[in-house]
Amino acid sequence: MVFRYELEGGNFSKAGHASSEIKKTLKQLSVDPRIIKRIVVALYEAEVNVVAHAWKGEVLAEVEANQITLTLRDEGPGIPDIPLAMQEGYSTASPAVRQMGFGAGMGLPNMKKNVDELEIESRVGVGTNVRMVTRFSGE
Amino acid sequence: MKIQQIREFTEAALVCGETNREKEVLSGFASDLMSDVLRLDTGDVLLITGLCNLQTIRTAEMAEVSCILFVRGKKITPEMIELANENRMVLMTTEYSMFRAAGELYLNGLAPVY
Numbered sequence: 155m156v157f158r159y160e161l162e163g164g165n166f167s168k169a170g171h172a173s174s175e176i177k178k179t180l181k182q183l184s185v186d187p188r189i190i191k192r193i194v195v196a197l198y199e200a201e202v203n204v205v206a207h208a209w210k211g212e213v214l215a216e217v218e219a220n221q222i223t224l225t226l227r228d229e230g231p232g233i234p235d236i237p238l239a240m241q242e243g244y245s246t247a248s249p250a251v252r253q254m255g256f257g258a259g260m261g262l263p264n265m266k267k268n269v270d271e272l273e274i275e276s277r278v279g280v281g282t283n284v285r286m287v288t289r290f291s292g293e
Numbered sequence: 294m295k296i297q298q299i300r301e302f303t304e305a306a307l308v309c310g311e312t313n314r315e316k317e318v319l320s321g322f323a324s325d326l327m328s329d330v331l332r333l334d335t336g337d338v339l340l341i342t343g344l345c346n347l348q349t350i351r352t353a354e355m356a357e358v359s360c361i362l363f364v365r366g367k368k369i370t371p372e373m374i375e376l377a378n379e380n381r382m383v384l385m386t387t388e389y390s391m392f393r394a395a396g397e398l399y400l401n402g403l404a405p406v407y
């Protein structure tokens with residue numbers, strides 16, 4: 155099964171929609187609730203990043219029998235230094251994003267912590283691709 | 294700690310979740326930072342927060358937090374209530390500050406998460 159959701163830069167009310175839908179789907183498939191939680195926490199942080207830092211983007215969720223692959227593609231400023239962005243506490247978030255309760259530089263570390271595989275590709279001035287894979291059987 | 298007790302100790306009003314008023318929480322966590330909330334790996338937590346927007350409810354949904362106490366009399370929108378109801382959450386609101394609400398609950402025996 156493949157699901158697709160759209161994201162708009164700056165539109166915080168849409169952030170979390172994909173996570174919420176994926177959560178319901180995985181529950182129906184009787185995936186371990188602890189694993190569901192890790193998946194949706196990572197996806198939610200990733201959605202917030204698109205809304206907070208990019209112009210527009212989409213979430214693709216590919217659900218297979220034993221794993222989920224989440225791909226977030228965005229058109230945006232890109233990430234010039236990915237290892238730096240991965241550091242806890244590093245953030246370029248605007249005051250508006252901070253008012254939403256994010257922007258502490260914990261999003262990418264939270265994503266890394268909660269998925270089995272995380273890959274980030276980015277081109278400055280073009281956009282960012284984030285790919286996260288989690289197996290349902292636990293590590 | 295029962296919802297009713299949380300309300301008494303913090304003079305909080307119940308905003309929604311009437312049918313879940315028998316719910317109990319085992320610990321409390323106070324934060325305005327949603328990434329911090331998303332890091333919780335404990336169940337049955339009360340979230341005490343001054344951040345009052347749709348993201349607070351979304352975050353609670355993902356973090357499996359089902360009781361939220363909003364401090365300093367923040368205004369809770371119909372959109373927030375709708376999402377909270379969908380997720381069977383209990384929302385409460387108090388005029389107390391975060392410091393006072395957390396202090397009262399701690400003094401009355403609500404355990405901290407960390």
Ligand SMILES: Nc1ncnc2c1ncn2[C@@H]1O[C@H](COP(=O)(O)OP(=O)(O)O)[C@@H](O)[C@H]1O
Nearest residue numbers: 203207232239245246247257258259260261262
């Ligand atoms: N999709 C993205 N597009 C552009 N920059 C991004 C994106 N995701 C993350 N970043 C950059 O990486 C930094 C760290 O991200 P993160 O750890 O999620 O923290 P935060 O979002 O709180 O700033 C961001 O502040 C931003 O500079």
Ligand SMILES: [Mg+2]
Nearest residue numbers: 202203261262
């Ligand atoms: Mg982030």
